[in-house]
Amino acid sequence: xxxxxxxxxxxxxxxxxxxxxxxxxxxxxxxxxxxxxxxxxxxxxxxxxxxxxxxxxxxxxxxxxxxxxxxxxxxxxxxxxxxxxxxxxxxxxxxxxxxxxxx
Numbered sequence: 243x244x245x246x247x248x249x250x251x252x253x254x255x256x257x258x259x260x261x262x263x264x265x266x267x268x269x270x271x272x273x274x275x276x277x278x279x280x281x282x283x284x285x286x287x288x289x290x291x292x293x294x295x296x297x298x299x300x301x302x303x304x305x306x307x308x309x310x311x312x313x314x315x316x317x318x319x320x321x322x323x324x325x326x327x328x329x330x331x332x333x334x335x336x337x338x339x340x341x342x343x344x345x
Contacts, residue, residue: 274281315321325331332338 311324315324330338330340
């Protein structure tokens with residue numbers, strides 16, 4: 243019995259036996275961890291949004307590079323140069339030798 247009396251007199255017990263404190267505690271636990279719109283879910287979604295924005299910027303840069311390549315390929319001489327260097331195409335009477343250097 244003395245243990246129960248000591249527990250009831252403790253500040254911890256008085257604090258958590260208050261109905262308002264208990265309700266508030268349950269509410270905050272619900273909001274932070276359990277709800278579908280919880281803080282944890284929002285943080286995860288913000289991280290994903292930032293990653294997607296970075297990917298978008300990289301893809302926009304790649305699009306600009308590709309547009310420059312396409313505009314250069316409108317010239318027949320540069321089109322032939324691109325086909326030879328990048329796609330290893332050749333004319334019928336030519337031979338291609340690919341030399342690779344080890345670094």
